[in-house]
Amino acid sequence: MVTAVSCQEPLLKADAVKKGTYYCHVGGWEDEYAVPQKATKIVCDDWHSLKHRGSPTIARMYKDGLLKDSDIYANIADIIDGTKLGRENDDEICYFNSIGLSFVDVSVAYSFYKKVLNSNLGKDWKIQETDVTDALLKSI
Numbered sequence: 001m002v003t004a005v006s007c008q009e010p011l012l013k014a015d016a017v018k019k020g021t022y023y024c025h026v027g028g029w030e031d032e033y034a035v036p037q038k039a040t041k042i043v044c045d046d047w048h049s050l051k052h053r054g055s056p057t058i059a060r061m062y063k064d065g066l067l068k069d070s071d072i073y074a075n076i077a078d079i080i081d082g083t084k085l086g087r088e089n090d091d092e093i094c095y096f097n098s099i100g101l102s103f104v105d106v107s108v109a110y111s112f113y114k115k116v117l118n119s120n121l122g123k124d125w126k127i128q129e130t131d132v133t134d135a136l137l138k139s140i
Contacts, residue, residue: 003030009055014038019091026098028055033066037094041073041087050099058097 003012004026014034017023023039025031036058038041044050044058048068053059061067074084076096087094 002026005030006055010035017093019093022087022094022096024096024098025057026100029057029060031057031060033057036061036067036095038093040092042071042074042095042097043074043079044072044097045076045099047075048074050097053099055097056097058095 001012001017001021002024006028007030008028010029010032012023012031012035014032014037017035023031023035028035041057051058051059051062051069057068058072058083078084079086
């Protein structure tokens with residue numbers, strides 16, 4: 001289940017979320033507080049960046065004292081690198097709040113760009129003498 005709207009009141013109600021649901025919250029205040037409270041795991045792309053924003057449901061809950069740092073199971077990087085487990089059974093309700101981090105967007109776009117060029121499907125237009133992205137990636 002994915003919501004990507006800029007609501008000013010909750011659209012998704014907790015009774016619509018059943019066992020085994022994966023819910024991706026993308027926009028603003030999209031779900032009632034009972035939705036993340038019902039979740040087995042709350043995962044964010046980056047909790048530290050998200051918790052101080054005004055509109056996402058779990059940021060509102062944090063501000064209202066209804067959600068603590070310890071209620072967040074993981075950042076998505078923790079699951080990707082194996083530090084934390086993702087879904088562990090079919091009954092879990094996984095709540096993922098994506099705020100969209102620009103470095104992820106740039107990384108994905110760059111990998112698509114390279115794939116297109118390597119497949120001879122695109123044209124490489126040199127806009128500048130030095131490819132800054134390659135230099136940055138090599139320095140990481």
